[in-house]
Amino acid sequence: MTGSATTIVRNCHVFDGVQDRPYAGAVAVRDGRILAVGPEAGVRAAAPDSAREVDLGGGYVMAGLLNMHTHLSLSLPGPGGDAVSRMSPHSLALYMASGARRTLHSGVTTVRCVAEKAHAEFALRAAIDAGWTSGPRIFTAGRALVCTGGHGHEGSDTLECDGADAFRRGTRAQISAGADLIKVMISGGIAGEHEAIDTPQLTGDEIAAVIETAHAWGRKVTAHAGPAPIIEQAVRLGLDCVEHGYQLTEPVVKLMAENGTSLVPTLIVTRCKDFFDSLGVPEWMQQRSLGAGERHVESYRLALAAGVELMLGSDMPPFQPTEGTTATVRELEHMAAFGLAPVEALRAATIVPARWLGADEQLGTVEPGKYADLIAMDTDPTQDVSALRSLRWVMKGGEVVRDDRTGLRA
Missing domain, CATH: 2.30.40.10 (Urease, subunit C, domain 1)
Structure with missing residues (x-):
């Protein structure tokens, strides 16, 4: 048909x-x-x-469904992730095309990629649009911007920058490649062995340089971020969206709501032992991730109570089998179980992200x-x-x- x-x-x-x-x-x-x-x-x-x-x-x-936190080239620490990291550019493109097809079949018709290896998603998007392969509509940030040694610095899905001028250049480089938005890592996370979730990684002038440059070019900025103080700083500088928000506080979620800063909570990433085990993720990362789960839910509930705009994002591959369903559906179940009414959860997976992407007249x-x-x-x-x-x-x-x-x- x-x-x-x-x-x-x-x-x-x-x-x-x-x-x-x-x-x-x-x-x-x-x-x-x-x-x-x-x-x-x-x-x-x-x-x-x-x-x-x-x-x-x-x-x-x-x-x-729209999944707002996707990595089709994800490679976590461990044997499973190492195999992806070792792929040639040609193998990587085919691997990502397979994931795109499985994503579409899982009911996710649009994704927001927030750091992909070697800009391969731009070629994948063109192939999907041309009808050469099957997959979702793709909005992408290109490579995420990080400081030297910052979160995710090990792979070609990030670009190391230091100082405001370098972050401006990094932002412009992603836009030049065709990025629809900019992703920046402003704190540590669960996948960095030599950092903590609450490690600040960018200075105020570096964050400001990214946001000012992106906004001047008509792009929104989302930030990988865990701790409340660094999130507060970024929100005051005009940040459009927070990824994860593991350690939010009541004053910070109030500020987010007042400033229209959205949250993609990715609740599943602190409760996905079966996924970690399937990839051979090391024990240090599993303990850090699963140990953050209770505080993560507390942060989510604070954001919900404050009226922060919430959007679905799995961080895990959208189609990933887990607990009898896919990562996307399981994330939505978590969002509902921890306080979001079913109808609003469905909107957090459809019209709300479409509006954030500026695509609500189409999707x-x-x-x-x-x-x-x-x-x-x-x-x-x-x-x-x-x-x-x-x-x-x-x-x-x-x-x-x-x-x-x-x-x-x-």
């Missing part, structure tokens, strides 16, 4: 992301975009008589004119986000790329 024909997706319940509850209806798709949505009779009237039909058997349809809800990026499952996700475990059908740009009833995995 191609994206150019008119298709009616029918016999389904539609969660459009605008209303809070699904309704019995249908979606008409033409030229890769949503033509009409609503009660089936009205949708049929808007579509030509020759329209094809997809019967979803009473399933629940919603917009495809994030099931409305006429938007891309026909749709997913379907057996039960109502607005009642329990675990309904996404029953995901069985995926459409991107009007083309069905997964249908479990027919065995299709395009």
Whole structure:
């Protein structure tokens, strides 16, 4: 089925992301975009008589998921990560293409890459856009900016800079390569052996240089950050988003809410022992990560109570099998279990990130004119986000790329 024909997706319940509850209806798709949505009779009237039909058997349809913290070239310490780090550029591109395809099949139709090796994601994005390979829509930060020896400095997915001028050049270099946003590492993290989560790694003038330069070029900035003091400094300088936020405090989340600084909590990274074990992640990292879990949840709950804008991001590969589902769905379950209402959790995985990316006129809800990026499952996700475990059908740009009833995995 191609994206150019008119298709009616029918016999389904539609969660459009605008209303809070699904309704019995249908979606008409033409030229890769949503033509009409609503009660089936009205949708049929808007579509030509020759329209094809997809019967979803009473399933629940919603917009495809957006994962805002993705690394398709992730390589953590340990044998699994070492194997990725040793890949040639050609092998790496094929490896990432495989991950992109699996990501799309998992219901994630858009990703925000926040540090990829050797700028390979730019070639991957072009290949996906050209139809050479299957994958999600890609927004990317290019290489993350770090200080010498800073978090993640070991690989080609980061660029070491020192001093304000160097960070300005690093920011411009990512924009020149085609970056949609800028990622900067302003503190230590769980994957750096010679640092702590709360190790400050950039000076105020270095952070300011990144933010000022990126904003001048119309790009937002997100920061890998754990401790409250460094996050506070960055927020006051205009930071747009925080990744992780392991050690937030009430004054800092209040400041984030007041300044419109979003949070991608990545709760799963401090509760994913099965993933670590599968990669042979060393004990020091496992202890640091899993030991931070309780404080991580406390930070998340503080942000939620303060009204900070929350967005879904797994840090683990979006499709990664874990605890009977994927990393993306498991992250969403954590967000809901620790206080976010199911409907708001779904929006944190759809329209909220689309708005942050400046793509809300194209993505994030099931409305006429938007891309026909749709997913379907057996039960109502607005009642329990675990309904996404029953995901069985995926459409991107009007083309069905997964249908479990027919065995299709395009």
